[in-house]
Amino acid sequence: RAKETGNNRFLFYTREMNASVEDKLLLLEGLRNAVEQQQFSLLYQPKVDLRSGRIFGVEALIRWHHPEHGMISPLRFIGLAEESGLIVAIGDWVLRTACRQNMAWRAAGLAPISMSVNVSPRQFEELRLVERVALALEDSKLPADALELEVTESLIMRDLAQSVGKMGELKAMGISLSIDDFGTGYSSLSALKSFPISSLKIDKSFVSELADNLDDQAIAMAVISLGHKLNLRVIAEGVETEQQRDFLRSNDCDEMQGYLFSRPLPPDEVATLLQAQGWPAINTPVTLDACD
Ligand code: C2E
Ligand code: MG
Ligand code: MG
Ligand code: MG
Numbered sequence: 463r464a465k466e467t468g469n470n471r472f473l474f475y476t477r478e479m480n481a482s483v484e485d486k487l488l489l490l491e492g493l494r495n496a497v498e499q500q501q502f503s504l505l506y507q508p509k510v511d512l513r514s515g516r517i518f519g520v521e522a523l524i525r526w527h528h529p530e531h532g533m534i535s536p537l538r539f540i541g542l543a544e545e546s547g548l549i550v551a552i553g554d555w556v557l558r559t560a561c562r563q564n565m566a567w568r569a570a571g572l573a574p575i576s577m578s579v580n581v582s583p584r585q586f587e588e589l590r591l592v593e594r595v596a597l598a599l600e601d602s603k604l605p606a607d608a609l610e611l612e613v614t615e616s617l618i619m620r621d622l623a624q625s626v627g628k629m630g631e632l633k634a635m636g637i638s639l640s641i642d643d644f645g646t647g648y649s650s651l652s653a654l655k656s657f658p659i660s661s662l663k664i665d666k667s668f669v670s671e672l673a674d675n676l677d678d679q680a681i682a683m684a685v686i687s688l689g690h691k692l693n694l695r696v697i698a699e700g701v702e703t704e705q706q707r708d709f710l711r712s713n714d715c716d717e718m719q720g721y722l723f724s725r726p727l728p729p730d731e732v733a734t735l736l737q738a739q740g741w742p743a744i745n746t747p748v749t750l751d752a753c754d
Contacts, residue, residue, distance in 0.1 A: 486542060489538075490542060490548075493526075493539055493546070494548065496526055497551050501527050502525065502527070502552065504522045504559055505523050505728060506520035506563070506727055506728075506732050507520060507725065507727070508723055508735060510723050519576035519610070520576075520577060520578065521612070521726075522556060522559075522563075523580075524536050524540075524556055544583065544584050547584060549585050556580075557594065557595065558598045559750065560579050561577065561599060561601075561602035561609065562601075562604075563729055564604050564608055564609075566748050567732065567733060567736070567748055570748045572733055572748070577604070577608060577609055577610065578612050579610070579612065580611075580612045581613050582617070583614075583617040586613060586617055586625070586628070587624075592635075595609075595635070595637065606635050606637050609638070610638040611632065612640045612642040613625075613629075613639060613642065615648060616647040618649060618653075619649050622653060622656075629657060639658065639659045639660065640659060640660065640662070641661070641662050641663060642699075643665040644664055645665050645681060646665045646667065654688075654692065660694060661695040662685060662689040663696075663699050664682055664696065664698045664699065665700075669682070669698050669702075670702070672709050673709065679709065682698070682713065682715070686714055686715050695716045697715070697717035697718065700720050701718040701721075704722065729748050730748055733748040
């Protein structure tokens with residue numbers, strides 16, 4: 463039966479499905495190739511200040527361009543990359559590329575913005591993470607305070623003491639840390655107090671029905687006030703409508719990210735948006751060479 467559908471089967475693999483061993487092996491082989499053959503790229507989604515409406519940063523989001531199957535979403539492959547350990551190599555590439563891209567925008571005379579990079583559990587727990595981050599900064603010459611790492615509550619809670627220690631090292635280097643998908647994982651409030659983080663990201667599952675779901679409104683308001691009491695900035699992800707934005711703004715949320723303002727974009731379109739905000743004209747190319 464597998465022959466009937468052949469290679470296309472892995473296209474339909476999602477985290478929610480119980481992929482067969484065979485499907486997984488196909489995907490894994492494809493992923494190994496992808497690392498060797500540089501089939502990845504990064505898109506960058508603007509993060510916007512809710513009061514000024516200005517872009518202050520972007521989040522790097524990986525895409526896999528499969529030679530036969532086209533674009534494959536990270537939701538389809540990050541889990542397996544994590545399980546197989548390939549995430550360490552992939553994540554390192556993401557970090558280096560994102561830092562260099564941020565420097566390329568700066569070198570072109572665009573506004574200095576921050577770069578957020580997602581870090582998955584295995585990558586975070588890897589012994590050389592701090593060293594890898596330091597190298598990515600050194601090689602790109604990007605100042606540490608322009609880099610933010612997004613981690614999840616479940617990642618931190620896997621080994622709380624060790625995570626807090628590592629986050630502390632990163633913070634001491636000048637890097638910011640943010641909790642992604644906040645509210646979907648489990649972390650006690652007392653643990654939250656000990657995280658050396660600078661922002662909380664309200665998960666998009668609480669944002670999608672914000673306009674008319676009273677429970678989601680209560681959760682969003684609670685996260686905003688909790689964050690502010692802990693001296694953290696609060697950002698909402700997955701903002702798609704003006705009603706959602708208005709609710710968040712009137713409840714004092716600091717920042718937003720979502721399709722309402724912009725989808726994840728290639729580097730030159732980020733540059734265009736920054737210029738449209740009145741930043742100086744570009745004088746050098748903002749796209750990195752495809753070969754590195
Ligand atoms: P995330 O870090 O929570 O990223 C937010 C996801 O929501 C992204 O999906 C983004 O494209 C999507 N999104 C943004 N605005 C909206 C909106 O208004 N509505 C909706 N419905 N979705 C929106 P994407 O790019 O498919 O990434 C999915 C997840 O894959 C990310 O969730 C992150 O956990 C993971 N991921 C992506 N890139 C990387 C990476 O470089 N490294 C690691 N470790 N994980 C990554
Ligand atoms: Mg994220
Ligand atoms: Mg998120
Ligand atoms: Mg999310």
